[in-house]
Amino acid sequence: MARILVVTDSTCDLPAEWIRQYDIRIVPTYVQFGQESFADDGVQITRTEFYHRMVSSPFHPTTAAGSVGETSEAMARALNDADHVIGITAAAQLSGLFNTFRLAAEDTDPARVTLIDSRQTSMGLGWQVYVAASMAQAGASVETITLRIQRMQPFIEVYAALDTMEHLRRSGRVGWATAVMGNLFQIKPIVSLHEGVVSSVARVRTSHRLFEALVELAHHLAPFDYLAIMHTVNPNGAQRLRDALADIRPETPVPIVDATPVLGVHVGPNGIGLGIVRKIT
CATH class of the missing domain: 3.40.50.10170 (Rossmann fold)
Structure with a gap:
């Protein structure tokens, strides 16, 4: 073999x-x-x-x-x-x-x-x-x-819930005007990566609502073949997210990972996210 x-x-x-x-x-x-x-x-x-x-x-x-x-x-x-x-x-x-x-x-x-x-x-x-x-x-x-x-x-998606838009702005991943307005109003975005394309999927004003929006999004996307919880030096937030998704966890392992600084350049600290493979049909 x-x-x-x-x-x-x-x-x-x-x-x-x-x-x-x-x-x-x-x-x-x-x-x-x-x-x-x-x-x-x-x-x-x-x-x-x-x-x-x-x-x-x-x-x-x-x-x-x-x-x-x-x-x-x-x-x-x-x-x-x-x-x-x-x-x-x-x-x-x-x-x-x-x-x-x-x-x-x-x-x-x-x-x-x-x-x-x-x-x-x-x-x-x-x-x-x-x-x-x-x-x-x-x-x-x-x-x-x-x-x-x-x-x-086609069934793989990454979602990141950001504490601030500042690092996205500085990395050049979003338009200058969008980032300035987001920072002005303290907007906290959720961004997605799907098949090489980065998109904004939600924008909220508070950390509480940001967490809720990510949990709601995960429930909307379930069921999963694979699910990972990601964070940028935010282990407590990651564990809380894992607990909030207990009812939709797949049978496969659900790791919590401290995301690469290469991603952190764009996300910044205190982020949480999901790395999912939706149920393949």
């Missing part, structure tokens, strides 16, 4: 024990403050340190993909340990990661590498990696895994 390994980038936000269990290979992405660059690995800069710096630094953080060389090395190591590699990256519409992986595949052994644009990030990407890696470990073929992921993608 051919051995298949999955290589992905660090924005996948998968729990560490799952990464170990399925031997998932991770290529770090980077956050930058001015000329300083830190790997998004939780070691060079912790989540807490990142958000502390985010609010205190004169530089708004930016993000960057790992180099082609670094990605090629990770891919070559995976190919040494497997017959075939499936590379799954954050959305090509939002990041240069897919192109970096493509160039790395060309540098190594393109005939033994299959690339998939997840059209997602955080646990929207993570669920695809989890399913691919668990199928690979169970002996599924590259073709079967690829078809399964393609089938999943």
